[in-house]
Amino acid sequence: MIQVADEHSAADDRINEHIYVPEPAVTLAVEPMAPLDTCFEFQLESGRSLGHMPGQFAQVTIQGIGEAPISIASSPDEQERFRMLVRRMGNVTGAMHALEPGDRVFMRGPFGHGFPVESDMLGKDILYVGGGCGMAPLRSAIAYTLDPRHREKYGRITILYGCKEPRERLFRGDLADLREREDIAFRETVDVGDEDWHGNTGVITTLIPGVDLDPGRTVAVVCGPPAMYRFVIAELEKKGLDDRQTFLSLERHMKCGVGKCGRCQINDLYCCQDGPVFRLADIRNHPEAI
Amino acid sequence: MGVKRLEPEALKTWVDGLIELGRVVGVQAREDRFVFDELGEAEDLRLDYDTTVLPPKKYFLPPEDAFLEFKDGSYRPLDRAEPYVLLGVHPYDMAAINQLDAIFLQGNTDTHYRALREAAAIVVTDVQNASENCFAGCMGTATVEDGFDILLTRVDDHYLLDWRTDRGEELAVPVMEAPDAEREDLLARERVWEKNRELLQQLKLEVPPETLPSILAKSWDDPIWEDKAELCFSCGSCNLVCPTCYCFDVHEDVNWDLSSGTRTRYWHACMLEPFARVAGGHNFREQKVSRYRHRYYRKGKYIADKYGMSGCVGCGRCIGSCPAKIANPVEVYNHLAEVSS
Numbered sequence: 001m002i003q004v005a006d007e008h009s010a011a012d013d014r015i016n017e018h019i020y021v022p023e024p025a026v027t028l029a030v031e032p033m034a035p036l037d038t039c040f041e042f043q044l045e046s047g048r049s050l051g052h053m054p055g056q057f058a059q060v061t062i063q064g065i066g067e068a069p070i071s072i073a074s075s076p077d078e079q080e081r082f083r084m085l086v087r088r089m090g091n092v093t094g095a096m097h098a099l100e101p102g103d104r105v106f107m108r109g110p111f112g113h114g115f116p117v118e119s120d121m122l123g124k125d126i127l128y129v130g131g132g133c134g135m136a137p138l139r140s141a142i143a144y145t146l147d148p149r150h151r152e153k154y155g156r157i158t159i160l161y162g163c164k165e166p167r168e169r170l171f172r173g174d175l176a177d178l179r180e181r182e183d184i185a186f187r188e189t190v191d192v193g194d195e196d197w198h199g200n201t202g203v204i205t206t207l208i209p210g211v212d213l214d215p216g217r218t219v220a221v222v223c224g225p226p227a228m229y230r231f232v233i234a235e236l237e238k239k240g241l242d243d244r245q246t247f248l249s250l251e252r253h254m255k256c257g258v259g260k261c262g263r264c265q266i267n268d269l270y271c272c273q274d275g276p277v278f279r280l281a282d283i284r285n286h287p288e289a290i
Numbered sequence: 291m292g293v294k295r296l297e298p299e300a301l302k303t304w305v306d307g308l309i310e311l312g313r314v315v316g317v318q319a320r321e322d323r324f325v326f327d328e329l330g331e332a333e334d335l336r337l338d339y340d341t342t343v344l345p346p347k348k349y350f351l352p353p354e355d356a357f358l359e360f361k362d363g364s365y366r367p368l369d370r371a372e373p374y375v376l377l378g379v380h381p382y383d384m385a386a387i388n389q390l391d392a393i394f395l396q397g398n399t400d401t402h403y404r405a406l407r408e409a410a411a412i413v414v415t416d417v418q419n420a421s422e423n424c425f426a427g428c429m430g431t432a433t434v435e436d437g438f439d440i441l442l443t444r445v446d447d448h449y450l451l452d453w454r455t456d457r458g459e460e461l462a463v464p465v466m467e468a469p470d471a472e473r474e475d476l477l478a479r480e481r482v483w484e485k486n487r488e489l490l491q492q493l494k495l496e497v498p499p500e501t502l503p504s505i506l507a508k509s510w511d512d513p514i515w516e517d518k519a520e521l522c523f524s525c526g527s528c529n530l531v532c533p534t535c536y537c538f539d540v541h542e543d544v545n546w547d548l549s550s551g552t553r554t555r556y557w558h559a560c561m562l563e564p565f566a567r568v569a570g571g572h573n574f575r576e577q578k579v580s581r582y583r584h585r586y587y588r589k590g591k592y593i594a595d596k597y598g599m600s601g602c603v604g605c606g607r608c609i610g611s612c613p614a615k616i617a618n619p620v621e622v623y624n625h626l627a628e629v630s631s
Contacts, residue, residue, distance in 0.1 A: 017399075017401060018367040018369070018401050018402075019398045019399070019400065019401070020357060020358060020367070020400075020402070020553070021358060021365050021366070021367055022365055024363065024364065061365075061542075063360055063363075063542075064360075064542060064544045064548065064549075064551060065542055066540070066541065066542040066553075067540065067542070067553075068569075087569070087570075089569035089570055090569050093569065104363065106365065225570075225572075226568075226572050226574075227572075251568055251572075252566070252568060252574065253566070253567065253568045253569070255538070255539065255540050256538075256540070258398040259397065259398060260393070260394065260398070260400055260536075260538075261537060261538050261539070261540070261555075261558075262536065262537030262538070262558070262560070263537065263539075263558065263565065263566070265560075265566075265584075265588075265592075266574075267587070267592065268587075268591070268592035268595055268596065287510060288574060288575070288580070288584075
């Protein structure tokens with residue numbers, strides 16, 4: 001049962017001005033995807049669109065439990081509905097895994113700088129490199145760039161995706177669609193296969209040497225676990241990509257999302273505001289970044 | 291704006307008058323240390339203190355501070371705060387408050403901080419006795435020009451009360467009968483400021499604070515980080531007593547009815563092991579050395595680069611609070627200045 005938001009008043013304007021007050025949203029769909037990962041579809045109760053760009057995140061509140069930063073996994077083109085892929089890791093994400101359609105959550109955001117889909121990526125070939133649940137924010141950009149309304153703004157699109165094992169593969173319906181598409185190249189791998197797995201095995205970096213790319217016109221977009229970046233960057237360099245063409249979405253615990261709490265500092269940068277997506281050239285001299 | 295000359299007895303009468311009108315927080319002795327606390331009578335006020343255990347930031351960023359409440363399925367800000375007088379802030383602590391103002395009020399305004407900050411009428415008092423670890427005179431914070439409502443300066447055996455804002459003038463109404471400060475008094479006050487800029491160099495930073503960012507830019511791999519961090523207990527005392535440390539954690543606290551409660555921020559500290567840990571257990575500053583070094587870069591470079599003012603105001607509290615005796619910014623920065631020159 002969804003409760004209707006309070007009537008509007010002058011006090012509400014004061015609340016809206018408050019950077020920490022979350023607004024109610026309703027859970028529309030719950031789709032378990034892997035042992036620890038579930039995808040949720042939400043909509044703000046006000047009916048307005050979240051207004052995010054690919055790569056941005058929002059702060060999700062489970063009332064009485066707390067708040068956690070979660071990346072948005074759907075394209076802005078889906079308008080007022082948006083999706084989040086949540087790995088069960090802590091108090092808030094654990095409570096999210098108990099959500100059912102119709103349940104109320106609260107949202108703040110969107111926050112931060114996302115992937116440069118409307119700037120540096122325009123007119124370029126795009127190489128997506130996703131590891132594990134790093135596929136969640138990438139999915140937003142992939143969906144955006146593959147959308148018929150935007151597809152012609154980009155050149156060749158290559159998508160690489162790696163997971164630890166087959167049962168951790170996320171967005172399997174999407175993966176099947178990507179495999180069918182003829183206007184893109186899609187490669188997948190798992191670190192360790194099983195008897196039903198007939199695809200590539202090996203870590204994500206083993207896919208990069210086989211990619212046919214023109215370094216002069218390619219932008220790489222990378223998201224994965226913290227340990228993945230160094231190795232992926234080394235492989236991209238071998239392909240001739242320079243630091244200005246590579247964009248990374250970094251993880252930190254962004255408690256406030258608005259540059260106040262200090263938790264997400266990467267040297268002098270704030271992951272929540274300067275990132276979470278950074279151009280490699282801008283963090284190359286930041287020893288804490290990767 | 292105006293300046294009155296008050297004898298010590300007249301100052302006491304004024305403070306007791308403020309206490310009668312409303313809440314006053316002032317510096318008081320607790321055994322052999324000093325603290326900011328609720329002031330019951332002017333007799334307890336100690337304007338001759340050297341430094342307080344905790345800086346006055348505890349009134350703007352309380353150690354535990356509920357900033358939202360939730361009930362009936364919605365969240366509301368807890369931004370109400372009653373006006374009061376904060377009496378006896380030293381200039382270096384005022385400089386720190388001005389820095390917190392820049393951080394919390396610029397850009398995304400933290401309305402909760404703003405409410406707590408606006409509630410306070412601040413009376414700054416020029417230092418009479420320096421603490422043994424103070425180096426505010428090296429950091430340009432032995433005196434302060436703005437951010438406060440009233441400045442109290444002891445000159446010889448009397449005080450000058452200088453109001454700078456409408457709110458300060460309102461508080462000064464009861465002393466309007468006192469004599470105006472003469473030119474001679476104002477000159478004597480300038481000599482106090484001049485003396486304090488020297489007095490508050492109990493420890494001596496050998497380079498101007500403006501050079502710290504460029505010195506630190508060359509010091510990432512200096513062995514001092516390892517040498518000091520090896521002794522660090524990761525207790526966070528240096529963070530807790532720092533007037534410019536403001537990082538926080540956020541918890542949701544539920545009431546007994548299980549349907550209402552508060553969202554509360556708590557002081558966090560970059561020297562504590564979990565500070566940069568993320569879901570799944572990865573810790574971006576797992577090693578003590580990375581946490582120790584981060585704190586000095588934060589104070590000496592990152593804040594300076596972003597806000598144009600040093601993140602360290604030179605109060606010296608961290609030096610006295612560190613059980614391992616490794617938290618001396620003057621020692622660290624002087625070493626780096628020497629090896630990088």
